[in-house]
Amino acid sequence: MADYPKNAQRANARKGSRDVLSKVRKAWGESPFYQAQLKGPAPDRLLFQPVDPYTPDKSVATSLAKGRLAIGDESIDCEGELDKIWDIPSADGPLYAYLHEFSWLRHLSALGDDGKPPARTLMKSWLDRYERWSSESWEPFFVSERLIQLCAHHPLLLSGTDALWRSRVLACMARQTRHLARTAHRSATGFDRLMTALGLGIAGYSLPGCEGPAERGLEMARRELRIQLRPDGGHVSRNPSRQLKLALRLQALLKAIESRGFQPPGFLRHIVQRASAMASFFRCPDGRLVVFNGGYEDDARALISVQTNSGADVASVDFARHSGYHKMSSSRGLLIVDTADDSNSGHKSAGSLHFSSGRSRIITNCGNGTHRGAVWRKALAQRDAHSALSFEEGVTPFSFRNISHRRGEEAAGQLLEFERGIMTQQGEEASYLRRLYLSANGANLRGEDVLEGLQQEVLSGVLWRFHIHPDVRASLARDKKSVILLLPNKEGWRFKSNCPDLVLDKSVYCGSGGAPTASEQIVIRAASYALRETNVFSAKWAFQRLDAL
Secondary structure (H helix, E strand, C coil): CCCHHHHHHHHHHHHHHHHHHHHHHHHHHHCHHHHHHCCCCCCCCCCCCCCCCCCCCHHHHHHHHCCEEEECCEEEECCCCHHHHHHCCCCCCHHHHHHHCCCHHHHHHCCHHHHHHHHHHHHHHHHHHHCCCCCCCCCHHHHHHHHHHHHHCHHHHHCCCCHHHHHHHHHHHHHHHHHHHHHHHHCCCHHHHHHHHHHHHHHHHHCCCCHHHHHHHHHHHHHHHHHHECCCCCECCCCHHHHHHHHHHHHHHHHHHHHCCCCCCHHHHHHHHHHHHHHHHCECCCCCECCCCCCCCCCHHHHHHHHHCCCCCCCCCCEECCCCEEEEEECCEEEEEECCCCCCCCCCCCCCEEEEECCEEEEECCECCCCCCHHHHHHHCCHHHCCCEEECCCCCCEEEEEEEEEEEEECCEEEEEEEEEEEECCCCEEEEEEEEEEECCCCEEEEEEEEECCCHHHHCCEEEEEEECCCCEEEECCCCCEEEEECCCCCEEEEEECCCCCEEEEEEEECCCCCCEEEEEEEEEHHHCCCCCCCEEEEEEEEEEHHHC
């Protein structure tokens, strides 16, 4: 407590420094000296139109055209006054980000000619407010995402319009590109810097006269990729949704360079192939992504685009060594397990799993809370939000150490062992082993969770969670030793365990990218067992398809 005043003073000093720096940047950005640096050749057309592979939503477009929009917990309604939509959201919310990234252009494009009037109204009102410069709207990541959308959907804004309007829009795009070449390094996070660099390259090669900024973006992307891309092509965040976006953006940059007749740098084509293969690694039989480490199911159409445009036939792999994922496929069964060390990760997901049968997901993780605020983001990153070992509320009896994993295959099935060292609060060393076996017909997933070297009072705070996908109907048997699961594909499954008192509890699912969906979870509590003074504790469980019993 004695250090609290000093810590508060340091925090206030940092905040004061950031405020001063923000004011200086604002004054510089609005100054005629900086505005003069953004001048350059005025383009009269675009030389490349990147393809937007994500699926548009007509319902979002129809609602937006009427002045209504909801993102996360924020919503606006300015029916009849669409041009005032920019004045409503606060600058630090997801709605502001969504609007200023121009993601809405994708959805309005689905309306065809009916989408042109609202798109041009929104564009004109944005230009009236932010055409020259804005400290918030011209943040590097916003500018990069906005330019990508403008390049991809420019016919919606420019087709059939007069020369004056075309000149105004294209000149503003060129100014933003030159601004981005000077400020891309200021993006808040590593992933934002990488996306901003790739966006700068694509926009620069799309606009005539912006080849210089494009080269800057390409060089910055090279540096960031060296830092952020693992040897197996996975992004360091280990987030499947980010992996998909990265692969798509790399493919678009490669196409932009080739469309201009330039020779792509030697490193780019190889990286495109590796990143695309890693994005395909996360694909489920339903065509969407598995949910791990802040990702969500995402867009099946975008994932197909990655696989189609990867540039080469890359052999599928079952083990992403550097990203830390194992994949086990047998007939209709698919098991993906996170085996990486999460000690320094924002998401405590080590040992968590995804299990599906055919196109139906059975066990998953809770997803991300990107658009739900800080409380949601923090909660969904904890162990409780993953299908893995966790602790009773308010109890953290030990911390994890080193990780090892082993895998074996035979005609009868596949075995994966995931082991971690443990250090108790009393300084005692112990171990945790998760053993998973998937049968060759995909109808039987057996698991065993073994804790060795822990005292009874430590064991009593341990539990295992299995988060059930919201499309699955679950019912607990009367003896509380098994759970019956009915999948959307009409398959019946049974979860059984040696636990004498299974619990079917409430859960929440944010993996679809929209509003949280109520779901359920199966919970095994170590305290439900008759704990004895023994060195080894074992919780056994299994998922079995009923027609295979």
